[in-house]
Amino acid sequence: MSSIAERMAAAGTGNAIELRGVSRMFGALRALTDITLSVRPGERRAVLGSNGAGKTTLLNCVTGDFPPTSGTVRFFGEDVTLLPPHERIRRGLRRTYQISLLFPRLTVRDNVYLACRGVSRSRFSLIRARASDPIMQSVADLISLVHLEDVTDRLVGELAHGQQRQLEIALALAGAPRFILFDEPAAGLSPNERRDLVAILTALPAHIGYIIIEHDMDVALRVVESVTMMHNGRIFKEGSPQEIEADPEVQQLYLGGGHG
Template sequence: MAKQDTNLAASRLEGTGACALELSGVARHFGALIALSDINMRIAAGERRAVLGSNGAGKTTLFNAITGDFECTSGRIQFFGEDITEIPAHERIRRGLRRTYQISQLFDGLSVLESVFLACRGVSRRRFSLLRPMDRDANMAQAHSILHAVHLEDDRDLLVSTLSHGRKRQLEIALALAGAPRFILFDEPAAGLSPTERRDLVAILNALPDHVGYIIIEHDLDVALRVSKYVSMMHNGRVFKEGTPEEIENDAEVQAIYLGGGHG
């Protein structure tokens, strides 16, 4: 990464007093295959960051390392100042780290409301309770609030199996919002969506509370650049360029590699 890019990244954190996520020299090897190499990132609390790159650039592997689905071969990961490098994935969730996946991982036999309620219950102190929720159950109230935020309140009683692909993507965002998320990793949430659904997705992401930061991996550049304030470009397992959406969109090297010489 160029020195000026490093200075720019550092300057965004000056005076904030909070770094949500910090990766220092993170690498992940699969035998002789180097999937990630010397990844260094600092992401401020509440920041919205896009991570872009072609297939095989290492984006999803990066997410898996952050969430604990993959162990780091080397390097360190800190989450709001705490070293989580050796902490298992479920403990990272309890600390407020959430993610979505490229392939939907939902329970088709549940209703939309049941799915979100169980997600809220699963990260609460009463997660092991066998009692049915009362009318004033805090987790149920939060579930209804989340469904409103992701535009699914009218579908709350539908079975997940009956939802369209776009609605299932919205439900995945709802599940990521369960509990009290401090930071979310969105893995290609616009994949397979219609133009109307993509506009709805942009509206949902831009309306998230300011304190909830996120990283979004997305092949749809129009979506990624409209919901992020800063962009990291990956290539061959490394971060090779960083900047604002405008800087990345107008960068000649980025255009040559990813945009086919231009972006309309």
């Protein structure tokens, strides 16, 4: 992994993600309370916390899947609080989902193709892509990056769970991402697949930062340089992986809580 300074230089100045006073209500339930969070370009951060701490809701506020009830979201300096998800994606934001959200009645190739096309032009084109179209090369590259070459033409609904998780990652890497939100990418993966996942994450180009939600500490703490701890919809600690691991309060609330 390259140094933070190197990656910051590659990605320019300012924060990649900046949340100010973000809250999210679901009816009377307060899922997020007054979250203020900055992530630098190229920074790789884990968001940890027990179930129901508000981690996924935080990602949904950033992507616009469920916009915040109050507060502002900035992406590379631009206020995107009111933008629909697809507009944020076109600005270089990507995400994966905790429960695979794929296109089960299309093939692996078509799934990746849609992701590549979604952030390019001619989304509405009525003309089929030719094999020589550069986009087809990107599709093939992404498929081989996540080791799905053997099932390229299979329907996604027929894939094994682990393969669907890999495809989730491929969809998030399509186009030219600047920042990616990974929501429990290792959930349900075999040890081998986890190793592949760590390899993919650490091999990402230096300018691509990410936030990763992960219950598997072995994965999470190996691929990040900073950690944000959440509890009951609030941030209660930020620090380096070593600081967080050593913190007695964290150990009591989270690591000792049987979720590790």
